[in-house]
Amino acid sequence: MKQFYLLCNMLFAVTTLFSQNNKLITFFEKxxxxxxxxxxxxxxxxxxxxxxxxxxxxxxxxxxxxxxxxxxxxxxxxxxxxxxxxxxxxxxxxxxxxxxxxxxxxxxxxxxxxxxxxxxxxxxxxxxxxxxxxxxxxxxxxxxxxxxxxxxxxxxxxxxxxxxxxxxxxxxxxxxxxxxxxxxxxxxxxxxxxxxxxxxxxxxxxxxxxxxxxxxxxxxxxxxxxxxxxxxxxxxxxxxxxxxxxxxxxxxxxxxxxxxxxxxxxxxxxxxxxxxxxxxxxxxxxxxxxxxxxxxxxxxxxxxxxxxxxxxxxxxxxxxxxxxxxxxQAANDFSSTEKFRKTPFPLSFEYSKDSVFIDFKGKEFTKEISDLSGGLWFKFGSDYKDYKLPYFNNLKPTSFAQLPEYYIVPRQYAFIEEILKSHNIKYFKINYDTTLSANTYKFKNVTLGTSSNEGHQKVQSFEMNIITLNLKLIYGSIVIPMNQEKSKIIAHLLEPKSPASLLQWGYFNSIFEQKEYGESYVLEPLAIEMLKDSSIKSSYEKEVKNNPNFPKDSYAILNWFYTHSKYKDEQQNIYPIGKVFNGKISN
Ligand SMILES: [Zn+2]
CATH class of the missing domain: 3.40.630.10 (Zn peptidases)
Structure with a gap:
């Protein structure tokens, strides 16, 4: 009798599992x-x-x-x-x-x-x-x-x-x-x-x-x-x-x-x-x-x-x-060390000219000229074909950043705080007003995207120099210490040369905008006066020589004098995020 019950129980268990498994057939399989x-x-x-x-x-x-x-x-x-x-x-x-x-x-x-x-x-x-x-x-x-x-x-x-x-x-x-x-x-x-x-x-x-x-x-x-x-x-x-x-x-x-x-x-x-x-x-x-x-x-x-x-x-x-x-664990520990920060950090990469040959199982194809568009298109056949192809897999860094002890975000750019929180980045806010000597970047030859990219006008290309400035910080400005595991993420957020940086996404585009202009009746006499200075004269002549469109644009000529005068905007094209390499900042 006992054996009979056991058998019944086993059968019940198997049937239940079977029907459960049957229910557990995925929609894709069905x-x-x-x-x-x-x-x-x-x-x-x-x-x-x-x-x-x-x-x-x-x-x-x-x-x-x-x-x-x-x-x-x-x-x-x-x-x-x-x-x-x-x-x-x-x-x-x-x-x-x-x-x-x-x-x-x-x-x-x-x-x-x-x-x-x-x-x-x-x-x-x-x-x-x-x-x-x-x-x-x-x-x-x-x-x-x-x-x-x-x-x-x-x-x-x-x-x-x-x-x-x-x-x-x-x-x-x-x-x-x-x-x-x-x-x-x-x-x-x-x-x-x-x-x-x-x-x-x-x-x-x-x-x-x-x-x-x-x-x-x-x-x-x-x-x-x-x-x-x-x-x-x-x-x-x-x-x-x-x-x-x-x-x-x-x-x-x-x-x-x-x-x-x-x-x-x-x-x-x-x-x-x-x-x-x-x-x-x-x-x-x-x-x-x-x-x-x-x-x-x-x-x-x-x-x-x-x-x-x-x-x-x-x-x-x-x-x-x-x-x-x-x-x-070792990589996380290393990311917060001074040794890590002292090594130039690669931000972007490009493949080098070195290649290796590699076997690739592709398909037969022919190159066709389109009757419709006149363009070239590739028509794949049904047969597979073994190719031996050069494979460019040797990647080299194209830009580096020197990582500081701290990045500083002035209070007026506090929108960054929400992004820092999302990434679980540690930071603190200063509870006093101060001026700090910090490094940052000055941009030139900036070009912006002409179409929208993920809802942003991206910065497409630029040149930049490192400059040192006295950064005025107001109570509530954000200090991000780099002795933390997330240091690589911080660098990619804030270093302009990273293809993922907030700068390249267009978060700082307003710094590239000229907000004050001179009227021609002011700039005409000012330009004549400024040209008496031999160094201004030679840099003006250099601009005329190097930029063929410049002499044809009368407004650009006058504006050149404005942007080289004492009235120019000292903050234009200057990245507002500071980098502090030495010293200790407390809140
Ligand atoms: Zn996909």
Whole structure:
């Protein structure tokens, strides 16, 4: 009798698990791998996972501009949801993000299968032994609900998908430093709360045709701590490359052709500036993997390639997470040291002329002249072709900054405070008025963008010199000490030469504007008087000689004398942020 009951109980357990697992088939799987679920369906699946398993937890990490919850799933084998307690167990934390570009939902469907398999597949649940996984299934939730079959013209499925931007038409993957969108602010709070050890951002590429279902970006070209760079190159990359090859999903670095679509022009790599996700995590000493599945592959292939890449990453983190965490701790400690600040800090990079030859499995193509536009276009055939191509992957810094002890933000630029808070940067405000000797920059030959970029008029090019000035600071001005872990983020925010800097985003454009002008009846006699000074005369003649348009513009000539007179604006083109190299500032 007892045995009969036991048997009945076992049967009941198996049936329950079976029906649960049946319910846990993802929308993507049910659609025969052709479709991706909408927001509501995704959230209810996430909640279903959390309901049937105590190791899965559902949470929201913020709210979108249209009022949707930003969803988060946590998988932790001890059912922990507090990052500090998880860190104490010694487990590594992996943060996976999907749908920052909601038209590219591969990571969402791969991640939902992975979380289901944490419950249903013992081989996969083992991957939680040494790793806790935090997953954002849909980041740009409002963009996700701008759902249509016509959102990604180059992309082969799913049937319908979301849109590239958030509800304000902002690309969240350009917002990591300026942190304007509510989604970015919520993401930064999440990032600083969890301090992940590895980050993955899932996308779908555009561009040329080739064999690889998945290309990847890793920050291994000079913008990361050297030991973390080596870990990615020597531990992470060989393992996943080999595993993906064996699983029949060969991978390749995410590259551009040096000339648009022209494979034979060679391949180029870059350093991702921190306005993009993995560029941002790089300067926070957290390796970030960019997954770009190939848009011409069918949806099923792309989602499964992403799934495999997540699994193999988890395998590496299970085996080598401890070592990675130690390296990260050392990199964080080093970022706040004097030794770090004394080393010139690279802000931007360009590939050098050195290249290596690399095997590339591309496609046959012909170059066609368009009857319609007269332009050149590339027509890919169906046959694969092995190419040996020059690969320009030797990146060199093109600009550096000398890092100070303190950056100083005058009170009238207090808008920066909110950005500092978003990045969890430590600062204090002075409670007295003072004048400080500080370094800053004087700009010339500034050109501004002629079209809008993420709602900004960007600064396109400029030259600058270092100057020293007496910075007048009013009670409430902000002082940012650089002896903190976030020093690299501070430098990218405030150093004009960083491609992510607030200056290049146009936050300081008013400093370039001329606000006072001289009337001609004043400037005509003033100019004649000024020309009696031989040094003014020679610099005027130099301007005439060097700038062919100058002599043709009578107003420019008169204004030249204004801007070289005692009436000129002494503050124009001077960066208001100060850098203090010596001494101690207290509040
Ligand atoms: Zn994308």
């Amino acid at each position: 659609s025969n791998y052709l479709e991706t679920p909408r927001y509501d369906s995704t959230i209810s699946f996430c909640k279903q996972l959390a309901k049937v398993s105590a190791i899965i937890h559902y949470a929201s990490f913020g709210e979108s501009p249209e009022g949707r919850e930003l969803p988060l799933l946590i998988a932790d084998k001890d059912k922990l949801t507090n990052p500090e307690l998880i860190k104490k167990t010694g487990r590594a934390i992996l943060l996976i993000q999907a749908c920052i570009h909601a038209g590219e939902p591969d990571g969402k469907d791969a991640g939902l299968m992975l979380f289901r398999d944490f419950i249903a597949n013992p081989e996969i649940s083992k991957l939680l032994n040494n790793v806790t996984v935090v997953f954002i299934p849909i980041y740009s939730v409002d963009g996700h609900e701008r759902f249509s079959a016509y959102n990604r013209i180059n992309q082969n499925g799913p049937k319908e998908m979301g849109w590239r931007t958030n509800a304000n038409n902002l690309n969240l993957n350009r917002d990591y430093i300026k942190a304007e969108a509510p989604e970015t602010k919520a993401w930064l709070t999440l990032f600083n709360k969890w301090n992940p050890d590895f980050f993955i951002d899932c996308h779908v590429t555009d561009g040329a045709d080739y064999i690889y279902p998945l290309t990847y970006g890793l920050e291994i070209n000079g913008n990361m701590d050297s030991k973390l760079t080596n870990w990615q190159k020597n531990t992470y990359l060989p393992y996943v490359t080999n595993a993906m090859e064996k699983a029949n999903y060969p991978i390749f670095p995410y590259v551009s052709f040096r000339e648009w679509h022209d494979i034979e022009s060679g391949l180029e790599s870059w350093v991702t500036p921190p306005l993009l996700s993995q560029g941002y995590t790089a300067i926070a000493n957290c390796p970030g993997l960019l997954i770009e599945t190939h848009m011409l592959k069918d949806y099923k292939t792309r989602v499964f390639a992403t799934y495999k890449m997540l699994v193999y990453t988890l395998e590496v983190l299970n085996n080598s997470g401890k070592e990675l965490m130690q390296l990260e």
